[in-house]
Amino acid sequence: MLNNITEERMKRLRLALYEKNVEKIYASPPKNQAVMEFYQNEAYKQYKDNPFDINKEKEKFQNYILCYALKDRISAIGANHDNYYIWGMMPKDVTIEKITTAIKKNKRIIFAEDGFLRSILTYAKQLPADEICYQGAASYIIDDLTFYFDATRQSRMEIILNSDYEISKEEIIRVKSLINKILKLKISKYNSQPIYTPKVGADGRKKILVVDQSYNDYSILKGMADKSTFENMLKTAIDENPGSDIIIKTHPDSIGVNSLKPLNYYKNINEEKNIYKITEEINPICLMESVDKVYAVTSQLGFEALMAKKEVHTFGMPFYAGWGLTIDRLNCSRRKRKRTLEEIFYIAYILMSIYINPKTNKPCEIEDAIDYLAEYRELYFKKHNIVCKI
Numbered sequence: 001m002l003n004n005i006t007e008e009r010m011k012r013l014r015l016a017l018y019e020k021n022v023e024k025i026y027a028s029p030p031k032n033q034a035v036m037e038f039y040q041n042e043a044y045k046q047y048k049d050n051p052f053d054i055n056k057e058k059e060k061f062q063n064y065i066l067c068y069a070l071k072d073r074i075s076a077i078g079a080n081h082d083n084y085y086i087w088g089m090m091p092k093d094v095t096i097e098k099i100t101t102a103i104k105k106n107k108r109i110i111f112a113e114d115g116f117l118r119s120i121l122t123y124a125k126q127l128p129a130d131e132i133c134y135q136g137a138a139s140y141i142i143d144d145l146t147f148y149f150d151a152t153r154q155s156r157m158e159i160i161l162n163s164d165y166e167i168s169k170e171e172i173i174r175v176k177s178l179i180n181k182i183l184k185l186k187i188s189k190y191n192s193q194p195i196y197t198p199k200v201g202a203d204g205r206k207k208i209l210v211v212d213q214s215y216n217d218y219s220i221l222k223g224m225a226d227k228s229t230f231e232n233m234l235k236t237a238i239d240e241n242p243g244s245d246i247i248i249k250t251h252p253d254s255i256g257v258n259s260l261k262p263l264n265y266y267k268n269i270n271e272e273k274n275i276y277k278i279t280e281e282i283n284p285i286c287l288m289e290s291v292d293k294v295y296a297v298t299s300q301l302g303f304e305a306l307m308a309k310k311e312v313h314t315f316g317m318p319f320y321a322g323w324g325l326t327i328d329r330l331n332c333s334r335r336k337r338k339r340t341l342e343e344i345f346y347i348a349y350i351l352m353s354i355y356i357n358p359k360t361n362k363p364c365e366i367e368d369a370i371d372y373l374a375e376y377r378e379l380y381f382k383k384h385n386i387v388c389k390i
Contacts, residue, residue: 032091039099039109040146040153047108052144052156057110058354061085061142062363070136070358074123077112085112089147089218111147115139115353116300117182117369118189120380134192134380136358138369143352149298150222151317154334157352161323162337167346175342178349178366179307186285187370189300191377193281194387198290200276201245207291208241210234210248211299215263223298224330225316230265230297233315236329237295238275249287249301250279302326303348306341320344 064083068076078087079094084107086095102109120134121127127135141148143156154162167175181187186195201207210233213220220226238246248266271277278287284301288294288308296302297316305312306325314321315329322328322335323344355369356362359376381388 028091032093032096035096035099036091039103042103043109044145044153047144048154048159054142054156054351057142057144059363061110061112061140061354062356065140066356066361066363071132073137084109086110087112089150089222108144111143111145113141113147113149114189115141115355116189116303116349117187117355117366117373119358120191120373120376122190133358134376138355138358138372139366140354140356141348141352142354147218147222148319148348148352149219151224151319151332152222155319157319157347158335160347160351161339161344162335165347167343171346171350172342175345175350178370179341179345181367181370183285183289183308185370185374186283187373187377188284188304191283191373192380192386193283195283195286196387196389197286198278198282200247200278200290201274205274206241206244206293208237208244208246209287209291209294209301209305210237210246210266211251211294211296211301212248212264212266213251213297213299215265219298219318220316223316223318224332225297227265229315232329233295233297233313234266234269236313236315237293241293244274244292246275247291248275248277250277251299303344307345319348 064085065073065077074087077083077085081094081097084098084102086098086109088095091099099109101107114137117139118137121131123135123137125135145159146153146155148155148157212230220229234246234248248269250266251264266277269275269277284304285308288301288305288310291305291310293311293313294302294305295313295315296305296318297314298318300318302312302314302318303320306320311327312325313327313329317328317330317332320326321330322332324338325341325344350366353366355364355366357364357368357372359372364372378388380386
């Protein structure tokens, strides 16, 4: 009987189950939440003015995860009890155990997350053994105060961006070269999407991209946004751009039968008049290059749009908002400095980020990680006959 269920039917069943339980999926016991909040408040008071040796911490992190196989690294970071790394914003029991131990021993917790240039495939997919290499993470990002996307409090990244920290002329030249390389090779966080120029809407009309995201993702909950934010963003994009094509990009996590996060904010929006949806996979840089403006809540696509020199409107408070580069609908009074694209890129993508080449299993520079992702994407595309029109 189950063999007769179509793929679309299975997707609808999974979506209905997810939608019914989504609040439970993202819920955690109030006690756990209180412990997480307590630690972060105390850590901020204790460590915010103390030196944070980011290079030393990056080396320690590299040495730790390199002891594990590619497929085991995320669980090693988040679930193992023999470290003070926390993976994921939800205060799970193992997270609270680490925090309480850290408090007793006066140890500093390190918050770890996927980097901005991660892999070919997301780690959520089940793969045969010979394709695990495509899930290997080439980058991570660490912070000692909270996750980089948490706008409800100051992260170390935000403190640095808000400080008198300056990057050199040589570093600016390096960043400009890196941005050009990323745009030319079309490298993003995940890199399995086909590379092509989308054909959406009418010729000659301006294209306005509205970026959807996974429902209740912590980057939204901690990015000062909610369901009403997405409603307001779409309405604003339509009102501010009469006569333009409004393109809604569905988040890749909601695409496919085996999606772990099948619910998004615009799933009930129908295509009509000049409103279009892109639900198929497409390389994010290709998409950025094809539109005139971008409306985002907290998505990384907003920063990639800045790299592509697009006008970006933010409705949440992502790491790149509040520094003078974006048109922001929210105000974060903590963020007082004006920063250039190169400065934000350097601090986020280089200073706070860690790069490991999954092919050599050795630490590397961001340039090497980009080369690795381009090389393995080509192998993946050839193996699966995926469109690539750079």
